[in-house]
Amino acid sequence: MKLHTLSLANFRGFEQLDMSFEPDMTLIAGVNGVGKSGILQVLAALFARALPEFTPCTAKPPVFVDEDIHYDKPSLEASISFSVDQQRCYGGIQRIREDADFGDVWRRFWMSDQEAKAQPRSFAEIIADRTLTGDLEAGRAETEEMLRGLKKRKQQPVVIYFTPQRQLPGRPRKLPPLKAFEIANAYNTALVSRQVDLREFIHWFRVVETEASEAHRIKGAGVLDNLREVVTTFIPEFKDLRIEESPELRFVVQKNSTDLAINQLSDGERGLLAMLFDITRRLSIANPDLHDPVAEGAGVILIDEIELHLHPKWQRQVLRRLCKTFKNCQFIVTSHSPQVIGQIRPKCLRLLDWNDDSNRIVLHPVSQSFGMDSNWVLQNIMGSPARDYETERMIGTIYDRIDEEKLDRAAELIADLENEVGLFPELQEAKSLLARLEMLRADETD
Incomplete structure (x- = not known):
């Protein structure tokens, strides 16, 4: 689709x-x-x-x-x-x-x-x-x-809508009795503003783990292996996703060799996992006969504020990894x-x-x-200065003083700004221009 x-x-x-x-x-x-x-x-x-x-x-x-x-x-x-x-x-x-x-x-x-x-x-x-x-x-x-x-x-496309409220809740409630999923379950609450339901995900995870027939068990293991691979692709330090029921029901992931419950992860980690879990679960339910529903399942995925809570490094990687992982899905996302x-x-x-x-x-x-x-994107696409307003204003003032040939005052302003924020390319350019003008003035004096 x-x-x-x-x-x-x-x-x-x-x-x-x-x-x-x-x-x-x-x-x-x-x-x-x-x-x-x-x-x-x-x-x-x-x-x-x-x-x-x-x-x-x-x-x-x-x-x-x-x-x-x-x-x-x-x-x-x-x-x-x-x-x-x-x-x-x-x-x-x-x-x-x-x-x-x-x-x-x-x-x-x-x-x-x-x-x-x-x-x-x-x-x-x-x-x-x-x-x-x-x-x-x-x-x-x-x-x-x-x-x-x-x-x-038997193979159905899905449409999934993630709002900024998508984050996984900290602790799941008690699981319902295990019951095989119908294809229609792939669409439940998929197009409304919601937190991703950790209870629903754990329920699906447990059902896949405990399918009755050997054929289903083999396929179920493949689906869960796909899920673990998806998570590791996006967050390499995450391994060994599993359910623990003692001393309480919780979903656990190993992060850098340390076991952590979902509620112990950062907002960015939980927000990203919410999308990965939900997309994988719905594609798998909607396509029970596909060998690899993650790569083969079709869908349209709507994600509002894709960058929400993500570190800048993750922001630079997330679009490419979504397309590479969910190869048959179409993503429409928003961002600023x-x-x-x-x-x-x-x-x-x-x-x-x-x-x-x-x-x-x-x-x-x-x-x-x-x-x-x-910086280029801010200035040329988003129409916003790459630096804060006060720094931009100071750079403008420095060039004004240079244009007025008030070189001593320009030198003072350059020194003040360098002491406050350090040396950056625009300030270095002003500093170099000032040095050349001072040399020309000295030559004229001689």
């Missing part, structure tokens, strides 16, 4: 936004308040509508409210296009302000990927064409038959971390910014990002 496009009209701060997505990783960046989180919320809501039609998902979709409608508009519209098993879906929701009876109206149209590629159209264009021709119900019987076939498959942005190629970056001319939030084109250091 792959998400192709999102279109928003009059949703919160967006008057109109059309966004495409890369098949592996798309990073949505921008300052606070430009709507990054809102985009993921819309995607989660739209997939919550679509998934029950072609998967065993039974989740109740969230509804939009009047507060989601742009402040001076009568309604909002949100639509996506995505592919699953050579079929293309165009689905959209409309909500009209102050019309509780009308509610959210969901419409969707399916066609083959081949047809969609031959005649690319938006959801709005399809609605308009079929309204004009009176074919809104065209192909309904064939579509329903196709959807029933998709729903019966320069460390994260510097690890993404421009074609995968969607930079949201406020446009003063049009007075709206727009997508800002980016030609360079990958491999750039954090």
